[in-house]
Amino acid sequence: TQLLEQSPQFLSIQEGENLTVYCNSSSVFSSLQWYRQEPGEGPVLLVTVVTGGEVKKLKRLTFQFGDARKDSSLHITAAQTGDTGLYLCAGTISNFGNEKLTFGTGTRLTIIP
Amino acid sequence: KAGVTQTPRYLIKTRGQQVTLSCSPISGHRSVSWYQQTPGQGLQFLFEYFSETQRNKGNFPGRFSGRQFSNSRSEMNVSTLELGDSALYLCASSRWDGANYGYTFGSGTRLTVV
Numbered sequence: 001t002q003l004l005e006q007s008p009q010f011l012s013i014q015e016g017e018n019l020t021v022y023c024n025s026s027s028v029f030s031s032l033q034w035y036r037q038e039p040g041e042g043p044v045l046l047v048t049v050v051t052g053g054e055v056k057k058l059k060r061l062t063f064q065f066g067d068a069r070k071d072s073s074l075h076i077t078a079a080q081t082g083d084t085g086l087y088l089c090a091g092t093i094s095n096f097g098n099e100k101l102t103f104g105t106g107t108r109l110t111i112i113p
Numbered sequence: 114k115a116g117v118t119q120t121p122r123y124l125i126k127t128r129g130q131q132v133t134l135s136c137s138p139i140s141g142h143r144s145v146s147w148y149q150q151t152p153g154q155g156l157q158f159l160f161e162y163f164s165e166t167q168r169n170k171g172n173f174p175g176r177f178s179g180r181q182f183s184n185s186r187s188e189m190n191v192s193t194l195e196l197g198d199s200a201l202y203l204c205a206s207s208r209w210d211g212a213n214y215g216y217t218f219g220s221g222t223r224l225t226v227v
Contacts, residue, residue, distance in 0.1 A: 031213045042117070042203050042218030043156075050213070088156065092212040099212035100169045101146070103156035 003027060004091055004104035012110040016078055021107045023072045023089035030092050032065055032072050033101070037086040046074075079111045115139065117219035119204050125225045131192040134222045138185050138206030144168075145187040146211065147179060150201040150221070159202075162187055163209065191224075199226045 007022045023032070031050045035043035047056050049065035049072065056063045060083075062075040072089055089104040118137040126132050138145050146169075147159040158171035162181035179189040185206075191198055201223050205216035 033215050035218075041220050042205070045215040045217065048213075048215045090156075099210070100158050100161065100171070101212045101216070102158065103148075105155055 003102045004089055006087075006089060006104040006107050008107060009105065010108050010110075012112060013079060014112050015081055019076050019079060019109070021074045021076075021087055021109070023074075023091075023104050025070050025091065027091070027093055028069050030069075030099070032069075032092075033090045034063055034072070034074055035088045035090065037088060038084075043086075043088055079109075081111045081113050084109060084111045117204055117206050117217050119202075119219035119222050121222060122220065123223045123225075125227060126194050127227055128194055128196060130194050131190065132194060132224060133188055133190050134202055134204075134224075136187045136189075136204030136206075136219060138187070138204075139217055142206035142208055142217070143185055144207045144209055144211050145181055145185065146205045146207075146216065147187070147189050148203045148205065149173075150203055151199075156203070159189065161212075194226045196226050199224060 004025050013019055033048045034046045036046055037043040047063045052067045052069045054065045060077045064073050076083055087107045090101045092099045092101055120135045144163045146161040149157045149159055159173055160167055160179050161169040165181045176192045181187045201221045203218050203221045205218045207216050
């Protein structure tokens with residue numbers, strides 16, 4: 001059973017369009033991170049959210065942590081070809097100093113010029 | 114500053130052999146975690162080391178082991194390789210609490226078992 005489900009699994013849109021990627025779980029997370037990974041490279045951290053309802057913006061990217069800290073979304077405005085990549089959410093369940101990061105299934109985004 | 118360095122980048126091994134992968138974290142980072150990435154299973158946590166001690170472990174068989182040295186550099190070892198061990202192995206480092214604040218990943222070692 002996958003702890004973190006991402007949707008959609010694949011997304012292909014035209015440059016300039018908007019999109020939203022979702023990350024859902026039945027578990028409560030103490031924090032949630034979003035990464036982007038390009039072919040042949042490791043994931044790169046985009047943002048960390050820790051408070052339920054928190055919204056963070058990174059240029060054209062908007063990240064939201066659900067009020068109950070069980071889900072998150074990533075919204076991209078006016079997508080560019082440079083946004084192409086594998087987007088991964090990753091959550092931590094608090095375990096009194098024994099935390100580990102669990103990754104979602106990933107969303108492969110392709111922006112068509 | 115230098116990022117997380119993983120060596121080698123590519124490796125081809127035969128079934129039954131063993132392999133050692135190396136990771137040098139960002140200077141000052143004391144936590145090093147290892148992940149296995151495959152198309153079917155995604156990113157799976159292997160283990161985490163902090164100050165030379167294994168702090169956390171994923172659900173992998175005992176053939177997968179690791180260690181961390183006093184300079185925070187880490188190695189992972191896979192013995193008796195199986196075809197299913199073919200994957201991208203990623204190392205990630207953080208100052209002390211990457212699970213809550215984020216990790217910096219290396220570019221990975223692509224292991225192919227034939």
